[in-house]
Amino acid sequence: MADKSKVIIVPCDRYDSEQVYTAMKAGIDALGGIKSIIGTEEKVLVKPNFLSAAEADKAITTHPAVIEGMFRILNEEGFADVAYGDSPGHGSCEGAAKKLDLQPIADKYGVARADMETSILTEYPEGQTAKSFHYCKGIVEADAIINLCKMKTHALERITGAVKNVYGYICGAHKAAGHVKYPNPAIFARMLADIHNSTDTRVHIMDGIIAMEGNGPSGGDPIEMGVMLFSKDPVALDTAFCHIVYLNPEIVPTNAQGEAMGIGTYDDSLIEYILVDGGISEEITVEQLQKLFGKRDFKVDRKGGSKSLMGRLSAVSMFFAKKPVIKKKDCIKCGICVDHCPVPGKAVDFRNGDRTQPPVYDYKKCIRCYCCQEMCPQKAITVRGRG
Numbered sequence: 001m002a003d004k005s006k007v008i009i010v011p012c013d014r015y016d017s018e019q020v021y022t023a024m025k026a027g028i029d030a031l032g033g034i035k036s037i038i039g040t041e042e043k044v045l046v047k048p049n050f051l052s053a054a055e056a057d058k059a060i061t062t063h064p065a066v067i068e069g070m071f072r073i074l075n076e077e078g079f080a081d082v083a084y085g086d087s088p089g090h091g092s093c094e095g096a097a098k099k100l101d102l103q104p105i106a107d108k109y110g111v112a113r114a115d116m117e118t119s120i121l122t123e124y125p126e127g128q129t130a131k132s133f134h135y136c137k138g139i140v141e142a143d144a145i146i147n148l149c150k151m152k153t154h155a156l157e158r159i160t161g162a163v164k165n166v167y168g169y170i171c172g173a174h175k176a177a178g179h180v181k182y183p184n185p186a187i188f189a190r191m192l193a194d195i196h197n198s199t200d201t202r203v204h205i206m207d208g209i210i211a212m213e214g215n216g217p218s219g220g221d222p223i224e225m226g227v228m229l230f231s232k233d234p235v236a237l238d239t240a241f242c243h244i245v246y247l248n249p250e251i252v253p254t255n256a257q258g259e260a261m262g263i264g265t266y267d268d269s270l271i272e273y274i275l276v277d278g279g280i281s282e283e284i285t286v287e288q289l290q291k292l293f294g295k296r297d298f299k300v301d302r303k304g305g306s307k308s309l310m311g312r313l314s315a316v317s318m319f320f321a322k323k324p325v326i327k328k329k330d331c332i333k334c335g336i337c338v339d340h341c342p343v344p345g346k347a348v349d350f351r352n353g354d355r356t357q358p359p360v361y362d363y364k365k366c367i368r369c370y371c372c373q374e375m376c377p378q379k380a381i382t383v384r385g386r387g
C-alpha cells in the first residue's frame, strides 16, 4: 500500500519570531528535516503569498515572521543559494516585500530577491489542461520551491491554500489572461494542478496563525487560528485547513481536481494528521483536530458543492455563479478593479469614462473570475448569491 500523506500540525499563537521559528523547525523536522526534502547544493526559492503590497497585520500576505523562520532554518542547515519571491496580483514583489519590511531580514540571512518580473514561456505538452505557462524567471531558475501559503478564503475556489498559492508562479499580467483561458473554478483548479505537476514544489507550509475569513483573499477579516500546517502533499494540507473551518473538502475545486490530477489526496483514510506539540508527536483524528483548532463559525462559502445541482450548474454557467457587487459608499473610484478585469472590452468600467462615480458591471460580459474583488484595495467589492 502506498504511503499515506502526512500533515503536520503545530500550534503557534503569535507572530513572535522565536516562537514561529521553533514551530517551523518542529513541523519540518517531523517531515524528516529540510535536508531530507531539498539538497543543500540546490537552488531554493521560498515562495510566500504576496497577493498585494499590504501590512502584515491585514492577513493578506504570508507573515514576515514565517518567511524569516524559513530563511533561518535554511541558513542554519547550510543552504547557500536561497532566494524569495512571488508575483503579486497587483504591484511588484519588491513593493510587497517593502511593505512587510522583509529586505533587512533577507539581508541578515543572505537571501536574494528572485527575478519575478521577467516572464519565460515554458512549454508543458504533458499538461492535462494547460500546455504552457508564462512562469517568472525566479520559478524557472529554482531547483526546488518551498510554498509558504496563507490560510485564507477565496471567492473563486472557496479557499486559497497550498494548491492555489502556486498561481503566483505566473508572471504579472499573464495571470489575468489565465482567468479568461480557464474561466470556471474546476477548470482553473485543473490548470493549478498542471502548475504543480510541471514545477518542483517540494514542501508546503501554511501560515494559519492569523488567517483571513469572509471576503477573501484580500477584503476579508483577520481571525486568530493559532496553527501552522506542514506537508509534502498540497491537497492533504488544504484538506486539514477545510476540516479546521468545517468546510467539506470535496466541494473545494482545488481538492477535487487536485486529487483527480494526481497532486495529492483529500481522502482522510489516506492522510495521517500528526500533532507536534512540546516535543511530543502523535497521530490525531479529524475530530481531535477540530477540537483543538476548529472554528465552526469561520466565514467561508460552504453552500452548494460540486455534487449538488447548483454546484454543478454554477461551475458551468455564469448565470448560476455568484456575482461581484460594488458597495458604493466604500468605493474611492481608483479604477484598480477596471485595470484588472481580464475580459476584452472590460466587464466592469466607469460609465462613459466618468470617474466621479463608482464603476458599473456588465454581467453579460463578466466571466466571474473575481479579479476585481481580489484586487480592490478598499474591500468595496463583495461576491453575492449562488444560483
Ligand code: SF4
Binding pocket: 326, 330, 331, 332, 333, 334, 335, 336, 337, 338, 358, 359, 375, 376, 377, 378, 379, 380, 381
Ligand atoms: S477597485 Fe474598489 S475602490 Fe477602486 S474603483 Fe474598484 S470598487 Fe472602487
Ligand code: SF4
Binding pocket: 324, 340, 341, 342, 343, 346, 347, 348, 361, 365, 366, 367, 368, 369, 370, 371, 372, 373
Ligand atoms: S468584472 Fe470582475 S469578476 Fe467579472 S470578469 Fe471582470 S474582473 Fe472578473
